[in-house]
Amino acid sequence: MKIKVDRQLLLTQLSYISKAIPTKTPLPVLTGIKFVVAEEGLYLTTSDSDITINTFLPLEVNDTQVIQIDSVGSIIIPGKYFIEIIKKLNGDNIEISTFEGNYVTIKCGRSEYTLNGFDVTQYPNIELIKHDNPIHLEKQLLKTIIRQTVFSTANSENRPVLTGVNFRYDADELMCVATDSFRLSKKLVPLNKLHEPFNIVIPGRSLIELSKILDDSHESVDVYLANNQILFQIGNISFQSRLLDGIYPETKEFVPTTFGIEIKANYHELYNAFDRAALIARDQVSNVVKLNILPEEGKLLITANSPEVGKVEEEVQVEMISGGELRIACSALFIIDALKAINNSEVIMSFNGDMRPFILRDQYDETTIQLIVPVRME
Amino acid sequence: MKIKVDRQLLLTQLSYISKAIPTKTPLPVLTGIKFVVAEEGLYLTTSDSDITINTFLPLEVNDTQVIQIDSVGSIIIPGKYFIEIIKKLNGDNIEISTFEGNYVTIKCGRSEYTLNGFDVTQYPNIELIKHDNPIHLEKQLLKTIIRQTVFSTANSENRPVLTGVNFRYDADELMCVATDSFRLSKKLVPLNKLHEPFNIVIPGRSLIELSKILDDSHESVDVYLANNQILFQIGNISFQSRLLDGIYPETKEFVPTTFGIEIKANYHELYNAFDRAALIARDQVSNVVKLNILPEEGKLLITANSPEVGKVEEEVQVEMISGGELRIACSALFIIDALKAINNSEVIMSFNGDMRPFILRDQYDETTIQLIVPVRME
Numbered sequence: 206m207k208i209k210v211d212r213q214l215l216l217t218q219l220s221y222i223s224k225a226i227p228t229k230t231p232l233p234v235l236t237g238i239k240f241v242v243a244e245e246g247l248y249l250t251t252s253d254s255d256i257t258i259n260t261f262l263p264l265e266v267n268d269t270q271v272i273q274i275d276s277v278g279s280i281i282i283p284g285k286y287f288i289e290i291i292k293k294l295n296g297d298n299i300e301i302s303t304f305e306g307n308y309v310t311i312k313c314g315r316s317e318y319t320l321n322g323f324d325v326t327q328y329p330n331i332e333l334i335k336h337d338n339p340i341h342l343e344k345q346l347l348k349t350i351i352r353q354t355v356f357s358t359a360n361s362e363n364r365p366v367l368t369g370v371n372f373r374y375d376a377d378e379l380m381c382v383a384t385d386s387f388r389l390s391k392k393l394v395p396l397n398k399l400h401e402p403f404n405i406v407i408p409g410r411s412l413i414e415l416s417k418i419l420d421d422s423h424e425s426v427d428v429y430l431a432n433n434q435i436l437f438q439i440g441n442i443s444f445q446s447r448l449l450d451g452i453y454p455e456t457k458e459f460v461p462t463t464f465g466i467e468i469k470a471n472y473h474e475l476y477n478a479f480d481r482a483a484l485i486a487r488d489q490v491s492n493v494v495k496l497n498i499l500p501e502e503g504k505l506l507i508t509a510n511s512p513e514v515g516k517v518e519e520e521v522q523v524e525m526i527s528g529g530e531l532r533i534a535c536s537a538l539f540i541i542d543a544l545k546a547i548n549n550s551e552v553i554m555s556f557n558g559d560m561r562p563f564i565l566r567d568q569y570d571e572t573t574i575q576l577i578v579p580v581r582m583e
Numbered sequence: 584m585k586i587k588v589d590r591q592l593l594l595t596q597l598s599y600i601s602k603a604i605p606t607k608t609p610l611p612v613l614t615g616i617k618f619v620v621a622e623e624g625l626y627l628t629t630s631d632s633d634i635t636i637n638t639f640l641p642l643e644v645n646d647t648q649v650i651q652i653d654s655v656g657s658i659i660i661p662g663k664y665f666i667e668i669i670k671k672l673n674g675d676n677i678e679i680s681t682f683e684g685n686y687v688t689i690k691c692g693r694s695e696y697t698l699n700g701f702d703v704t705q706y707p708n709i710e711l712i713k714h715d716n717p718i719h720l721e722k723q724l725l726k727t728i729i730r731q732t733v734f735s736t737a738n739s740e741n742r743p744v745l746t747g748v749n750f751r752y753d754a755d756e757l758m759c760v761a762t763d764s765f766r767l768s769k770k771l772v773p774l775n776k777l778h779e780p781f782n783i784v785i786p787g788r789s790l791i792e793l794s795k796i797l798d799d800s801h802e803s804v805d806v807y808l809a810n811n812q813i814l815f816q817i818g819n820i821s822f823q824s825r826l827l828d829g830i831y832p833e834t835k836e837f838v839p840t841t842f843g844i845e846i847k848a849n850y851h852e853l854y855n856a857f858d859r860a861a862l863i864a865r866d867q868v869s870n871v872v873k874l875n876i877l878p879e880e881g882k883l884l885i886t887a888n889s890p891e892v893g894k895v896e897e898e899v900q901v902e903m904i905s906g907g908e909l910r911i912a913c914s915a916l917f918i919i920d921a922l923k924a925i926n927n928s929e930v931i932m933s934f935n936g937d938m939r940p941f942i943l944r945d946q947y948d949e950t951t952i953q954l955i956v957p958v959r960m961e
Contacts, residue, residue, distance in 0.1 A: 514698060
């Protein structure tokens with residue numbers, strides 16, 4: 206195998222696949238990049254067993270030759286070292302060749318590296334699943350779904366299924382839900398009937414890594430489902446993740462649809478007030494802030510109290526209040542996370558009493574709900 | 584005590600004194616900021632026992648009133664919380680007042696904080712030493728001295744005196760030396776006889792923190808020495824550090840002055856070649872790279888070899904070579920540190936054989952020397 210390849214384009218491919226290089230693995234070959242030179246271009250693959258990423262760089266990009274192939278072939282190159290070397294090299298073109306089996310030489314300008322690689326036969330045979338009937342999702346929509354839900358997944362492995370986001374499709378709607386049982390994020394996406402119904406749980410970590418690969422262009426992503434795997438095809442990048450086993454809990458009845466008390470407030474005023482109150486609240490177990498809705502004064506009072514540090518009182522003038530007075534307590538960090546997932550706008554907070562879950566949402570977006578379970582007031 | 588103070592100016596003062604707030608201390612009151620409102624303005628003091636920083640903010644800055652005093656007084660305010668609160672508050676003016684002894688209230692806009700403080704009598708009585716005969720040093724020169732020497736101080740406490748930089752003044756020259764006994768940095772500064780001779784060791788950590796306070800303006804710093812303490816007066820900021828006990832080793836004979844082999848090379852080519860070679864070298868004990876000077880080919884060959892990872896060969900065309908061929912081995916990271924301390928320019932490397940210390944210096948700066956002890960070639 207011997208090729209010359211454009212350094213910047215190679216770096217771009219490496220930035221995509223680097224996300225699936227494991228730092229710790231019982232299988233050392235997985236710390237490598239599967240480097241395959243074929244007649245039509247360069248294929249790179251990485252996998253940490255949960256996530257597999259594959260990219261393809263063709264011989265020409267925008268009518269310019271970017272790869273010159275002297276001979277085809279394949280090798281596993283140590284991932285971390287290879288990426289750092291390509292980053293630091295000084296030159297536009299890099300010559301990569303193999304010799305004596307599993308050694309790879311990287312030449313650029315007056316620099317020459319030889320790395321110990323692995324034979325490709327040692328790399329696990331990972332099948333990327335593709336079929337004729339993918340679901341088409343807008344890239345930006347997929348990114349938004351992840352941003353608005355994934356933070357509510359559970360960190361702990363007590364209930365593994367809660368570490369993922371539930372994607373459920375039926376009839377004409379995709380429902381995406383994440384919950385750690387103290388809070389819940391829910392996003393509804395209208396979707397024409399293009400696919401059989403499905404009900405799957407995608408690991409939160411996979412979605413976070415996927416999100417980093419989704420750039421801001423407006424192309425669509427093809428999604429393939431099969432064999433407990435999900436494959437996202439984004440241009441020349443294939444991103445495959447295993448799905449989580451287990452039945453995702455029903456959450457429909459948990460989310461209230463009618464509310465006794467509602468307020469509307471400016472996003473920034475609300476965010477900044479909670480962000481500051483959290484300075485004191487975070488010194489406590491579960492970061493508790495108290496909310497006090499005062500309809501007659503048209504304001505929301507946010508207080509936190511730490512016997513060790515001190516206390517804080519933040520006042521937010523609200524733009525609308527319906528219903529009576531309410532005192533309720535909850536995690537300041539949950540509110541901050543929920544607000545971060547809401548687009549800059551007016552925020553509606555809806556309550557049903559001091560011990561019932563309450564929700565936050567963007568005034569103009571009925572499809573996304575952030576639900577928080579309150580804690581008992583002392 | 585009750586004042587109103589400009590938030591931005593208070594933040595600037597806090598950024599100076601924050602460097603001496605200890606994260607761990609047996610004396611909790613030291614995690615606080617001594618906040619003293621006097622007729623003439625605001626004094627802030629912090630101390631971690633080794634370093635003490637004091638700042639003064641006058642009532643007016645550039646003919647604009649920046650502090651409004653309702654009543655004078657003093658209190659110890661929890662440092663970390665106070666700084667974060669002032670950073671996050673939304674408004675130009677902050678009202679700070681004490682009540683019922685050790686409580687302090689911070690008001691700004693619709694935010695109100697109450698923090699538990701300490702009584703000033705609990706704060707250790709730290710004397711800042713000043714006398715009539717300070718040494719004047721240019722701020723930029725002091726910054727350069729620190730940058731070019733402090734990285735060579737020892738990290739380990741085996742020989743505590745080596746964790747500091749030796750400042751020795753005699754006749755008309757200030758000599759600054761740092762060494763961890765594997766490398767040495769030396770800076771000579773011509774200084775008119777303005778002071779009695781001295782020979783002190785300033786803790787490396789103190790110098791690093793001091794350096795962060797020295798901005799890029801061209802004022803001079805007044806340096807006061809007494810009682811095993813050194814005080815740097817930078818405008819309204821007083822920065823005091825304890826000195827290290829013990830006799831600093833004599834290093835004069837250790838630094839060679841004549842050399843058998845010299846090369847001159849471009850700074851960037853040299854730096855980049857070592858920076859890349861370090862990728863492979865750092866996988867080894869002591870990050871060893873081998874240097875091979877080849878006079879006939881007019882080049883320096885840099886190689887590193889890691890049985891696990893692979894090997895690298897970097898070629899640097901040198902602009903001047905005197906003396907014969909040489910092979911020598913040393914830490915790649917020591918060379919990179921030394922090069923970082925040299926200004927962008929042509930670099931001279933001077934050798935006396937494969938087991939003798941060698942030096943790096945800026946072609947145009949005879950006053951600064953970076954010495955490295957080689958390691959044995961296998």
